[in-house]
Amino acid sequence: MPFSATHVPYFGSARAVVEHLDGELNKALADPIFIQCLRDVGLAGAPLAAEAFGEFVKRDAVRWAELVKLSGTKAE
Structure with a gap:
């Protein structure tokens, strides 16, 4: 599994x-x-x-949003 420092405040x-x-x-x-x-x-x-990290986060968010939607998972 690749390490990504997604805790780093990139956006904003x-x-x-x-x-x-x-x-x-x-x-x-x-x-x-x-x-x-x-x-x-x-x-x-x-x-x-x-910049590459920011693009990775954007792409990953879209990908995971699609997978969550397809799975039918709902927040409780």
């Missing part, structure tokens, strides 16, 4: 904040020890630039 955050977090996350994803920690729990590092 100041550009400088997004760029700083993007840089720090990509530094972590370049660290072999961190990558091994991810592997140890069944994850894989997937560094993305801030």
Whole structure:
């Protein structure tokens, strides 16, 4: 399973904040020890630039919304 830092406040955050977090996350994803920690729990590092991450989140939200609708799942 690829690791994605979806907890990072991409949408609505100041550009400088997004760029700083993007840089720090990509530094972590370049660290072999961190990558091994991810592997140890069944994850894989997937560094993305801030813009690419934003597009990934948009596509993923649409995909999951469609799957939830098809499944008939309802919020309680």
